[in-house]
Amino acid sequence: xxxxxxxxxxxxxxxxxxxxxxxxxxxxxxxxxxxxxxxxxxxxxxxxxxxxxxxxxxxxxxxxxxxxxxxxxxxxxxxxxxxxxxxxxxxxxxxxxxxxxxxxxxxxxxxxxxxxxxxxxxxxxxxxxxxxxxxxxxxxxxxxxxxxxxxxxxxxxxxxxxxxxxxxxxxxxxxxxxxxxxxxxxxxxxxxxxxxxxxxxxxxxxxxxxxxxxxxxxxxxx
Ligand SMILES: [Mn+2]
Numbered sequence: 001x002x003x004x005x006x007x008x009x010x011x012x013x014x015x016x017x018x019x020x021x022x023x024x025x026x027x028x029x030x031x032x033x034x035x036x037x038x039x040x041x042x043x044x045x046x047x048x049x050x051x052x053x054x055x056x057x058x059x060x061x062x063x064x065x066x067x068x069x070x071x072x073x074x075x076x077x078x079x080x081x082x083x084x085x086x087x088x089x090x091x092x093x094x095x096x097x098x099x100x101x102x103x104x105x106x107x108x109x110x111x112x113x114x115x116x117x118x119x120x121x122x123x124x125x126x127x128x129x130x131x132x133x134x135x136x137x138x139x140x141x142x143x144x145x146x147x148x149x150x151x152x153x154x155x156x157x158x159x160x161x162x163x164x165x166x167x168x169x170x171x172x173x174x175x176x177x178x179x180x181x182x183x184x185x186x187x188x189x190x191x192x193x194x195x196x197x198x199x200x201x202x203x204x205x206x207x208x209x210x211x212x213x214x215x216x217x218x219x220x221x222x
Contacts, residue, residue, distance in 0.1 A: 012214075
């Protein structure tokens with residue numbers, strides 16, 4: 001299959017719209033974190049729905065969805081605004097976002113995976129949504145306060161396919177052995193990136209497209 005995968009948009013609707021005009025026509029999928037921090041929330045979600053763009057769940061959507069489900073969730077001031085901007089229809093759309101999408105040798109998910117997760121069986125959903133570092137045993141670390149911590153993609157052996165993911169912003173689209181990090185921190189003033197994959201059997205033969213951020217919408221913490 002032929003796909004285009006977009007990195008974390010975080011409300012940067014103008015850049016997203018621009019980027020869509022320069023990528024090849026193919027099935028469009030987002031790595032999650034569509035909202036929060038940037039300027040658009042409801043309009044962004046509506047745009048995604050109207051244009052039949054697919055997305056996996058990001059940790060930011062998950063937060064709003066849990067709020068929608070009546071769970072105890074701490075929203076910061078920006079997230080409170082975002083939550084109020086979202087319609088019930090938006091939230092009903094967001095709650096249905098899948099945790100991952102798999103096509104042939106290509107797996108799209110938000111944050112990361114380790115060598116113990118079996119996507120066909122059971123896994124901890126928060127690991128897929130929040131993963132950054134792993135400890136010396138290759139297990140999920142909630143906080144990276146471990147001196148032996150390693151970024152998951154440095155260790156991932158490809159058992160669940162070549163993973164296209166966001167969550168951790170890098171200044172450029174960054175290739176690891178069995179994965180590709182495509183969040184290039186648009187909302188932090190860098191750029192929004194997408195990868196075009198002509199054949200999901202060979203995702204490592206990707207092509208990168210980017211557009212510059214119009215401004216720094218939030219303070220970066222790369
Ligand atoms: Mn993000």
